[in-house]
């Protein structure tokens with residue numbers, strides 16, 4: 082990357098403004114930052130989910146760039162239409178960008194997303210991952226991690242929250258041989274901003290998966306959204322990586338992980354976890370990192 | 385103008401080509417598939433300049449068309465049966481967002497049981513989704529309604545999507561001689577699409593938003609009003625079409641030998657041709673029978689019907705549909721006109737052709753006899769099992 086976008090160089094213009102997201106909402110920060118990087122040429126498509134629910138309440142419309150709500154399953158298919166339509170009517174210098182939740186992406190919208198990548202439509206798809214269906218009140222999605230308590234995976238004597246691991250969407254997307262995919266986190270905005278910038282310049286389908294905690298659903302104080310995002314990377318439950326030219330690349334290689342227990346137990350959704358559960362999560366993490374270190378290009382940079 | 389021997393689907397594809405859609409999303413389903421195959425060939429041989437998008441489902445086909453329409457592009461897609469039902473969410477989305485997409489639907493039975501043959505249960509089950517619905521009779525009308533469809537849908541007063549229905553196989557796959565207009569005349573009839581209901585970089589918009597209880601009814605009322613206003617636009621469109629191409633279809637309905645008719649059969653789509661022949665035959669025997677083809681089911685031609693049925697003794701509604709637990713949906717709609725206008729006549733419903741069952745000349749004669757002798761109101765035609773009356 083040549084010139085890096087930083088907090089100093091990013092525009093003062095706001096494109097997602099005056100919305101009704103909760104205090105400390107990670108998703109709204111991800112959307113805000115993405116649109117600041119993309120600028121007024123962004124034509125955003127948001128499916129049903131928290132970000133459309135807080136931003137499009139007639140007559141209180143919060144996007145100053147062109148924006149449209151899609152059906153829940155239809156983020157990618159509508160993006161395809163927007164991109165083709167814009168080109169067909171002669172619009173230049175635009176970027177069709179999807180801003181969809183984890184449920185809207187990994188579950189109900191995965192078919193349309195797969196179709197768009199298969200066609201290699203010239204769109205940028207950003208999944209803001211808050212690890213549950215938040216807009217409908219914290220239900221389990223395919224990206225809810227093992228052990229998390231949601232309203233449909235309650236924790237009790239018999240079952241300790243969600244029994245299935247988080248779907249690996251980044252690699253599912255990469256398996257399409259997409260021109261560019263990346264993971265990101267609002268815990269590292271500089272990395273996120275520059276990945277958006279990079280993706281927006283690449284022709285064909287690009288995908289960014291950004292972790293964006295929801296204080297309500299995660300059970301954390303509203304001023305700890307960024308901190309928890311960083312802890313998630315530090316403890317190895319999330320990683321910053323890219324997929325490009327058929328290669329995976331790890332952007333940060335941690336030498337040793339911070340406490341997974343500390344990350345988990347600082348959140349309401351994991352409070353019920355017992356040592357045995359935490360051991361399972363740690364084992365899953367370690368297994369993942371073993372394959373990452375074996376198969377991906379890694380940098381020498383320390384965490 | 386040239387003449388060609390085309391199936392209903394191929395004729396429709398020619399109409400789409402002449403309409404110059406900028407974005408076309410395609411997905412296969414019998415008996416619609418040959419439409420998108422022809423369109424693909426046209427794009428390949430450059431007789432059609434469109435963005436042709438191979439979507440991975442019908443939900444995406446319509447979602448994609450909505451996205452393109454929201455950018456101000458003229459869009460087309462086509463479907464049938466299971467595909468129409470699969471896109472149901474997007475049907476309401478397109479009409480509520482007032483996106484003037486034109487879609488062809490090849491009328492086909494819906495599973496279960498699986499059946500690929502023609503009946504009208506697919507589109508009639510979606511009557512309330514806010515689309516203008518027209519049912520065409522032959523290949524020429526198919527081609528012509530592709531063009532008229534855009535003219536109606538894109539009228540600023542209407543701005544509502546149009547679904548053109550072709551009876552599966554009987555029309556979609558039957559070959560007839562068709563007049564293909566030349567592009568100059570087609571362009572004269574259908575100017576390029578222009579709308580304010582779009583996103584553009586000069587005038588950014590937020591579209592497809594939420595509207596709460598305070599304003600929601602107003603949006604829905606305006607949607608309804610646009611549909612009512614479309615009746616006038618439908619008539620005007622047909623007149624303009626007739627001026628340029630020398631043929632018209634009469635707007636919302638088309639009557640046949642209605643003068644002094646005591647007994648009228650109401651039809652939909654391709655069965656009308658055979659019914660017309662039976663009317664001629666019975667008229668020759670001195671029977672006072674006539675026929676009324678409903679072309680548009682939404683908006684519903686209530687004024688036309690009230691005017692046509694004022695002094696008849698009995699009518700029969702022939703439809704390839706049953707609303708389980710009641711009667712045919714078209715019949716329900718027609719009866720409402722009769723009740724509202726205080727008309728005094730007997731009404732009968734003939735449920736026929738489900739799952740592609742043949743409707744014979746003798747079946748139609750029997751329907752006219754039924755109108756004259758009276759009897760049961762809702763009748764299944766050609767049923768192989770006995771029904772206890």
Ligand SMILES: Cc1ncc(C[n+]2csc(CCOP(=O)(O)OP(=O)(O)O)c2C)c(N)n1
Pocket residue numbers: 108129130131132153154181182183184185186211213214215216217222473
């Ligand atoms: C077809 C359909 N099914 C279900 C819903 C209900 N629904 C709306 S938003 C939502 C949750 C969205 O979750 P996610 O995509 O993770 O976004 P978030 O709300 O967490 O930001 C659900 C289930 C819907 N609008 N449409």
Ligand code: SF4
Pocket residue numbers: 101102103104105106107108109131135211215216294295296297298
């Ligand atoms: S519920 Fe969570 S994701 Fe939704 S607006 Fe509030 S903080 Fe954001």
Ligand SMILES: [Mg+2]
Pocket residue numbers: 182183184210211212213214215216222
């Ligand atoms: Mg979510």
